[in-house]
Amino acid sequence: MTVDSVPSRSGAITFKGKPMTLLGPELRAGDPAPQFALTGSDLAPVNLEILLDDGKRAALLIVVPSLDTSVCSLESQKFNARLGELPAGVRAAVVSMDLPFAQARWCGAQSDIKLEMLSDYRDRSFGTNYGLVIGELGLLARAIVVIGKDKNVAYVQIVPEVTGEPDYDAALKAAAAAA
Secondary structure (H helix, E strand, O other): OOHHHOOEEEEEEEEOOEEEEEEOOOOOOOOEOOOOOEEEOOOOEEOHHHHOOOOOOEEEEEEOOOOOOHHHHHHHHHHHHOHHHOOOOEEEEEEEOOOHHHHHHHHHHOOOOOOEEEEOOOOOHHHHHOOOEEOOOOEEOOEEEEEOOOOEEEEEEEOOEOOOOOOHHHHHHHHHHHO
């Protein structure tokens, strides 16, 4: 897929008040979850089937631009602190363009991180297929994606201002419902 063939949504979000373009389709709850190739902390590939444990689990994906920023770090810490609110049938992971080494460094600087870290650095297939690449920045938008065991998107929340935080309660409720 070339950049020219990727749909774009101008002004879909803002970054510090400036309109930004999201690359890729606009996904909605009920849509089939697109395939992707993410990279785990051990550098192993993680695709949709692996993420969902072949339909045995749902997934809460906490999509952030970079763990090296204060809002992304805070958001990830807040979700990590609330993991106990999720049923056992939900796999929770942070997805960013950060290299797995940077994600590991961030985890090591925190205390007791249980969230899984997944990186979209290799081919940006997650960001592009889920419509979350910020064209002007080459980073992922701040978003929450819940994928049900049935491989359908159960919930999508794209935070309108990149420097804002998501609705934690709505995201956790959606993830629990998808389990």
